[in-house]
Amino acid sequence: MKQLIHIEIYMNQELEEDKGGFYMSIIEVKGLSKTFRVKQKEKGIKGSIKAIFKPKYKSKKAVNDISFSVEKGEILAFIGPNGAGKSTTIKMLTGILYPTKGDISISGICPQTDRKKLxxxxxxxxxxxxxxxxxxTPYDNFKFFGAIYDIPEEVVEKRISEYNEIFELDEFINTPVRSLSLGQRMICEIVASLIHEPEILFLDEPTIGLDPVIKEKIRVFIKRLNKEKKTTIFLTSHDVGDIEKLCKRVIIINDGKIVLDDTMENLKYHYLNKKIVEAKMNTKINLDEADGITILKDKDYNLKIEVDLTKKSISDAIKLLDPDKIIDINISNTPLETIISSIYKGSKK
Amino acid sequence: MFLSFKYNLMRAMENNVAFMTSVIMMIFNNASFIIQWITIFSLKEVIGTYTLNDVMLFWALSSGSFGITHIFFNGITRIPDYIEHGKLDAYLTMPKNVLCQVATSSLEPSAVGDLLYGYIALIIFNFSIKNLLLYSILIIFGGLIYAAFMVVYYSLTFKYIRSNYFAESLRDVFLNLSLYPDVIFSKVLKILAFSLIPSGFAVWIPVYMLLDFKLKYMLYVILFTIGIITLAFYVFNKGLKNYSSSNLMDARS
Known part of the structure; x- marks a missing residue:
């Protein structure tokens, strides 16, 4: 998909009006680019020696002229395949990397000139x-972070006890971080990042490697944080569950360019025009692929087909199966994961 | 800085036995060199214009300055690792100066042994209240010069990956120049000691001051310290613009 998928930007329903009565963008990005200079080396020891005397460099455009804005209180999924430019973008937004070109404004602050204020x-x-x-220990870490952010000790204590109630930190708050499980560590990372009650929370793959219970706990907490404290959430994740359960808007980046910027609702509406029909038959049937029908699996008495709703209705598809021979049937949407993968693949073409 | 020091100490003292062992072993390690000097001075009473007691001032000031740097600013030694492995990210998202955070991010327990050894050497060979007070001030300047010197050269990693080998070689030269009396070095090395590898300002001039205090020496040291610290901040901040981070999985330790 060479050209940008342009879909009307859906304004978040929960936008807050600022004092002047205008909608406020908390993140504004215009024409942002980042090019890395990567050293190239030929194979083997000969290549290593050659690289000393005649180093060769290659420019890699990690982020290529992207623009977007995020409203206050939004939960945005910023997703893309590995190497798409997600982390580079997040690092420019947080003041870690200097952009090659473009403007960034986070809560009215330029990350590169006012990093400490940001x-x-x-x-x-x-x-x-x-x-x-x-x-x-997590407790000492929280106290340290509190002091770094110049927060009075009693306020830090109060916040620790608040998060203690939510995450049941008591169990491990006095255990050195190195001895904690991955899930406990991630919870502590989140608490530490919130000790100064930031306006925006950048989450770069926060649920990576976590079990479903911890994932769910973190998702519920992020939702609550956004609802109660109106914290803007900027999330990157490869976990479709995070995106589906948390985000109202999604930006897809690939090869450094934004290929989709839309609401989750629209994304599903535009892309969920295919259904998966799984049927258990009482006898073997011979089904031929027809217009709008793709056979995904046909083994013994079990059949799995994909129905393109723009070409064939579900009832027509069921008729093709012969309803009298169906023992059990399940009709489901195409998983969001498949939709996102197809967008990734499409944007590569 | 004191906040970082408090937490660094808490981390270092997590294993009290290891902490105490490294402190004591460093004192013994440094003390073993006294025997070497006693042997040399038994053969020749004066080297250049220096006696055994004078040479011990070089050792006391070098150990003290080295101790100050590695107790309060040991994080500087990790700058190349932080740059190469993208570990500066954590410091860049904090509301404090990045270099100050990095420099104060770790404590080398054995450096406590170096600092104690410096005082022991001073007390044994050159004790006086005046010397003790002056020494305590001079090792702070020495430590700051040594720390800033390392920041300048380690920051080359922003531009040239693996340049830490070069920086480490220069650091070794700095220490070698500091530990031995200036009279034994050639003119070229003396010029280096007052320019690119400033052991002259960190240790030699302080030795002159402890032997015969002159205000102009103090001024040289103060001005040079301010200059090299300014240079260190300039070079590091300039390098930060070339920082490219990384996605390697790692933890702070």
Missing amino acids: AYKIGCVFGQKEQLWIHL
Whole structure:
């Protein structure tokens, strides 16, 4: 999909009006690009020696002229395949990387010129990188982060006890971080990133490697945080569950470019025009692929077909199966994961 | 800085036995070199213009300065690792100066042994109240010069990956120049010691001051310290613009 999929931007229903009566974008990105200079080396020891005297570099455009805005209180999924430019974008938004080109405004602050001021407004959780000191306990870590953000001790204590109630931290709050399970660590990372009550929370793959129970706990908490404290959430994740359960809007990035910026509702509406029909038959039937019908599985008495609703209705598809021979039937939507993968693949073409 | 020091100490003292062992072993390690100098001075009473007691000032000031740097600013030694493995991310999202955070992010327990050894050497060979007070001030300047010197060279990693080998070699030269009397070095090395590898300002001039205090020496040290710290911040902040982070999985330790 070479051209950008342009779909009307759906304004979030929960937007807040600022004092002047205008809708307020908390994140504004215009024409943002980032190019990395990557050293190239030929194979083997010969290549290593050659690279000393005649180094070769290649420019890699990780992010290529992207623009978008995020409204206050929104939960946005910023997704894309590996190497698409998600983390690079998030790192530019949080002041970690300097952009090659473009403008960023986070809560009215430029991350590159006012990094320290920005830090008070944002919280960051990087699923693949720990911010906690592993030889300290979560409690000491929270106190340390509180002091870094110049928060009075009694306020830090109050916030720790608030999060303690939500996450039942008592069980492990005095155990050195290195001895915690991955789930416990991630919960502590989230608590540490919220100790200064930021306006925006950047979550870069927060549920990576976690079990379903912890994932659910984190999702419920993020939703609650967004609802109660109006914290804007900027989420990147490969877990469709995170996106589906949390986000109202999704931006898909691939090869450094935005290929889709739409609401979850519209995404499902536009892409869910296919149904999966799984049927258990009492006798073997010979079904031929017809217009709008794709046979996914045909084994013994079990049949799985995909019906393209723009070409064939479900009732017509069932008629083809012969309803009298059906023992059991299940009709489901195409999983969101499949939809997103097809968008990734489509944008590559 | 003191907040980081408090938490660094808590981390270092997590294993009290390891902490105490490394402190004591470092004192013994440094003390073993005294025997070497006693042997040399038994053959020749004066080297250049220096006696055994004078040479011990080089050791006391080097150990003290080294101790100060690695107790309060040991994180500097991790700059190349932080740059290469994208570990500066955690510091860049905090509301404090990145270099200050990085520098104060770790404590080397054995450096406590270096600092104690510096005082022991001073007390044994050159004790006076005046010397003790002056020494305590001078090792702070020495430590700051040594720390800033490392920041400048380690920051080369922003531009050239693996340049830490070069920086580490220069650090070794800095220490070698600091530990031995200036009179034994050639003119070229002396010029280096007052420019690119500033052991002269960190240790040699402080030795001159402990032997014969002159205000102009103090001024040289203060001005040079301010200059090199400014340079360190400039080079590091300039390098940050080239920081490319990484997606390697890692933890802070």
